[in-house]
Amino acid sequence: MKRNTQTQLIHAPRKAPQYIETVQPPLFRASTIIFKHxxxxxxxxxxxxxxxxxxxxxxxxxxxxxxxxxxxxxxxxxxxxxxxxxxxxxxxxxxxxxxxxxxxxxxxxxxxxxxxxxxxxxxxxxxxxxxxxxxxxxxxxxxxxxxxxxxxxxxxxxxxxxxxxxxxxxxxxxxxxxxxxxxxxxxxxxxxxxxxxxxxxxxxxxxxxxxxxxxxxxxxxxxxxxxxxxxxxxxxxxxxxxxxxxxxxxxxxxxxxSMQLRYEHQSKSALQLLDWLKLQPDFVQVLHPANADSAGHRYWKEICTEGHSAGLVSVIFKPEYTLQDIRNFCDALTLFKLGFSWGGPVSLVMLYNLKDMRVLEHTHLQQGLLVRFCIGLEHAQDLIQDIENALQQMKKQQLE
Ligand SMILES: Cc1ncc(COP(=O)(O)O)c(C=O)c1O
The missing domain is CATH 3.40.640.10 (Type I PLP-dependent aspartate aminotransferase-like (Major domain))
Structure with a gap:
């Protein structure tokens, strides 16, 4: 019996196969799921x-x-x-x-x-x-x-x-x-x-x-x-x-x-940044579990697979840098985008004032404004260059 067009629009003549093998699993979208009986x-x-x-x-x-x-x-x-x-x-x-x-x-x-x-x-x-x-x-x-x-x-x-x-x-x-x-x-x-x-x-x-x-x-x-x-x-x-x-x-x-490959790449880039950031006179502290000076470094070492340390690294700027300086620094970055979250392809930066964020005394942390870098999939050397340029730009603006 021929059905009406309106019904044909809903009930397709071809049934999806019960099973074919594809690289990615089939996608099911459902609110209603139809019971067989x-x-x-x-x-x-x-x-x-x-x-x-x-x-x-x-x-x-x-x-x-x-x-x-x-x-x-x-x-x-x-x-x-x-x-x-x-x-x-x-x-x-x-x-x-x-x-x-x-x-x-x-x-x-x-x-x-x-x-x-x-x-x-x-x-x-x-x-x-x-x-x-x-x-x-x-x-x-x-x-x-x-x-x-x-x-x-x-x-x-x-x-x-x-x-x-x-x-x-x-x-x-x-x-x-x-x-x-x-x-x-x-x-x-x-x-x-x-x-x-x-x-x-x-x-x-x-x-x-x-x-x-x-x-x-x-x-x-x-x-x-x-x-x-x-x-x-x-x-x-x-x-x-x-x-x-x-x-x-x-x-x-x-x-x-690709998750493990990305994680390992971002961990490696973060370690490269860490080595460079530690040498910069603008920061009083560089926070990263693989940094021997960071709180809990030994627990990280005890538990984590060597080199696996995610793509996050934070720095505390010298206290003489004002909020405006740090804002200028963040605005001068070009590869690091200003935004929340991490783990994506694009590197991100965010600034924080620890004074508003902690309940307990935190004597293990130096005074100063904090900036967190979330390392994306860009080449580490380009990211370092981006930070270096932004620091120079910030200092130029201080003199203006
Ligand atoms: C440690 C941690 N847990 C949980 C979340 C929340 O995840 P979502 O952004 O998916 O709500 C975030 C987000 O930044 C996070 O950094």
């Missing part, structure tokens, strides 16, 4: 990832990327979220309840701290801050539920004593969540690290950075090795309606094969 509808179970039922539950596209990320990080189960911050929020909202205490490092990713402060005000969760350079400042009470770890920490890049922190958390039955964006599952294995083969309970990863590598897509993940924790997170993920685009997921999947 009512048995499939009634017998589905939300914990079974192969019981595809609705877009928010996940599709083969999202589960494929999730499994890859879990594998790279040394975990077993993964959930994807629309951004790294959204993955962080998933962990906070899943595990923290009224009256709980949560511990964060003073150099934790800023918006995580902001989210927790918001929960503190509205839901009576207590936020406690420990020093990233002194594990002894983590003094949990019996109400402590969760500790956030970050290695290396945001902006000032101190590498914490993960061994001491995780051991103490485990002794007090406190969940450990590591923001693994910097290490990306490549610098160290968060689920099996150090001489004692310790493991965190879960990692959060801003896939926006190295897995994407394009500077154009936002996504995050939460990885665990514990099925019970995964199911708790999976439930919260579903309740909150967290969902991500199949197209974005496929783009990140497509970038994964």
């Amino acid at each position: 009512t048995d499939a509808l009634f017998n589905r179970h939300w914990t079974d990832e192969y019981d595809y039922s609705y877009g928010t539950h996940g599709t083969p596209t999202t589960f494929t990327l999730g499994d890859s990320i879990a594998q790279i990080e040394g975990g077993q189960y993964a959930l994807l979220a629309p951004s790294g911050l959204s993955a962080i929020n998933l962990v906070n909202s899943c595990f923290l309840s009224h009256g709980d205490e949560v511990w964060v490092a003073d150099n934790i990713y800023g918006p995580n701290m902001e989210h927790l402060r918001n929960l503190e005000t509205r839901y009576g969760i207590q936020v406690k801050v420990y020093s990233p350079i002194d594990a002894a400042t983590f003094i949990p009470s019996e109400k402590a539920k969760l500790i956030w770890l970050e290695a290396a920490g945001s902006v000032t890049l101190e590498f914490p004593d993960l061994t001491a922190l995780v051991k103490k958390a485990q002794a007090h039955n406190i969940l450990t969540a590591l923001d693994n964006t910097w290490g990306a599952g490549l610098a160290f294995n968060a689920f099996d690290f150090g001489a004692e083969h310790l493991s965190v309970d879960m990692t959060v990863h801003a896939l926006t950075k190295y897995p994407s590598g394009g500077g154009d897509i936002l996504m995050g993940s939460v990885v665990t090795r514990d099925q019970k924790l995964h199911h708790q997170l999976f439930r919260m993920h579903a309740i909150q309606g967290i969902s991500i685009s199949g197209d974005d997921t496929a783009q990140i999947q497509r970038s994964l094969p």
Whole structure:
């Protein structure tokens, strides 16, 4: 029977093949997923990832990327979220309840701290801050539920004593969540690290950075090795309606094969910059875990694969440089673009005033304004030249 054009427009005559092999996995976009029959509808179970039922539950596209990320990080189960911050929020909202205490490092990713402060005000969760350079400042009470770890920490890049922190958390039955964006599952294995083969309970990863590598897509993940924790997170993920685009997921999947090459290249370039930056008289401190003077250098050395140190390096300018000088410096850069984030092809720069950013005393950091460089895929020598030119330009402007 010939169907009407309107129906033909919807029901294509050719069915997509069940299976052909392609280099990249097929892309599934879905809100609705069609059940084969009512048995499939009634017998589905939300914990079974192969019981595809609705877009928010996940599709083969999202589960494929999730499994890859879990594998790279040394975990077993993964959930994807629309951004790294959204993955962080998933962990906070899943595990923290009224009256709980949560511990964060003073150099934790800023918006995580902001989210927790918001929960503190509205839901009576207590936020406690420990020093990233002194594990002894983590003094949990019996109400402590969760500790956030970050290695290396945001902006000032101190590498914490993960061994001491995780051991103490485990002794007090406190969940450990590591923001693994910097290490990306490549610098160290968060689920099996150090001489004692310790493991965190879960990692959060801003896939926006190295897995994407394009500077154009936002996504995050939460990885665990514990099925019970995964199911708790999976439930919260579903309740909150967290969902991500199949197209974005496929783009990140497509970038994964080159991720390690990019990470190693950017790490190498950052080390070249580090060597040069250390010689410049304009900076009182150069912050990078591979720098012997940087806080936590020995913990980085203990845990991380040699040379794996991501593409971030921060400098503290001499205190006599004013904010206007630093602004002139940033504006004079041509290859480094002014913008947030990292892990993409284009090098980025951002300026910070540490005075507004830290809760605890930070005597290990010198006075002065801080600039963070995020190394892209350009040639390191050109990046060095760009910084050198911008410093000269800044000094010229000082004389005007
Ligand atoms: C350490 C760290 N964690 C998490 C995030 C959040 O990732 P997203 O930008 O995908 O929300 C960022 C973003 O800059 C980050 O630097």
